[in-house]
Amino acid sequence: MENTLTKEEIRVENKKASLPKSRGNLIYYADSSEVNMIDSKDDYDYINIEDIDQKKQSMRGFNDEYNNIVDYIVKITRQIWKEKDIGLIYDTYSTGVSIHKGLVNSHGINEVISGTLQTLHAFPDRKGLGWNVVWSGNDKDGFFTSHRGRSVATNTGDSYYGPATGKKVMFRTTADCMIHANKIYEEWLVMDTYHLVQQLGFDPIEVAKKVAKGTEKLAPSLSFGLPETAETGLPPKIFIPTSDEFEIGDFMLEMLNKVWERRSINNVKKFYEDKAVVHYVCNRDLVGVNEIQGMFISLFASVPNAKLVLERITCNKRESDLDWDVAVRWRLQGMHEGTGYFGAPSGKPIDIFGINQYKVRNAKITEEWFLFDGMEVLRQIYLPDSEENANKGSAKSEDGNFTGVS
Secondary structure, eight states, rough: OOOOHHHHHHHHHHHHSSSEEETTEEEEEGGGGOOOOOOTSHHHHHHOOOOOGGOOHHHHHHHOOOOOOOHHHHHHHHEEEEEEETTTHHEEEEEEEEEETTTTTEESSSHHHHHHHHHHHTTTTTTTEEEEEEEEOOOTTEEEEEEEEEEEEEESSSTTBBBBOEEEEEEEEEEEEEETTTEEEEEEEEEEHHHHHHHOOOOOOHHHHHHHHHTTTOOOOOOOOOHHHHTTTOOOOOOSSSSSSSSHHHHHHHHHHIIIIIIOOHHHHHEEEEEEEEEEGGGGEEEHHHHHHHHHHHHHHHHHOOOOEEEEEEEOOHHHHHEEEEEEEEEEEEEOOOSSSSSSSSEEEEEEEEEEEEEETTEEEEEEEEOOHHHHHHHHSSSOOOHHHHHHOOOOOOOOOSSSOO
16 A cells, blocks of 8 residues: 555645754754653653654664654653663763763763762752753754753762752753764763852852862863954954844844844843843843843853854744744853953953753743853863963873763
């Protein structure tokens, strides 16, 4: 019998055909109708979706239990952390996986196992709730996921940051993963560890000094200066959209160019709804244009000439061409030469590494989750300077295990 498509399958195929795969290895697109999105459920509700409602993607090379790529990342995260099936890491991570935490990199599955065990030692009741997954790709070329979550845990064991405190903590995370044939082979992890250290009752500055000393050889001081970061004397280029019509890739690039690169903070009014909410680091919610503008000014004041480096923009179409979920992985690289979010200027080169997720509805940002690791920035600020390194002999950069929270 000749295969025929149902009306629903034809609708999905037509929607898929209308989306570009990528733009310049920077912007990637996917249609949320291909998967079960998680943004209105926690992971418990998600895994109990009725079979009739499960979306089926082509998942060649993956275990049969995974219906689509969102299903895969939600299920393995829950099983590893909530169910404590640490052995599942052997089945779902590549042997030579690369993990990026700011400027600290680690390699190999054994370090993933080690970090998971140490985290569960310090926070044995950790419950990681997934709140959204932005994705792209396919089973032939590989999938990508940007998984936003929130962890709640009690510190009943000693951690890298200090002795057990018995305190209950909450911290947000976002993990970007590259996945092929049931294996994660590269991951970028951002955690609000500054907020975690605060809740534990430790002094973030003292912890940063300790971490800096312990990771000096893993990630020594950056060597760039003003010419590399700000391209001193050259103003940022102005982004010109490809069309007068709304296109999500152009929308994000224009917003990042005008607000982030050119510091034209007045443009927040153009890209954000009047009552938009930004969920900022340290569990701060900023509501409305004025508070959002103040947040940007405070952040950029610390690195006034920083250069924005965009690593990936992933766009998931929702109900219409004007409605999207977006994930952006970014870096701000510059000299800590101003008084702002990170306190008095240190004159150190710093790399602020973050992952943001956005709800764009009716061509405006209505909600944003803004995440970077403040402890990683403080670690860079308190690394020994070049004179100290010269006295001790130059520190050689090498990848290795960082035993902080995973």
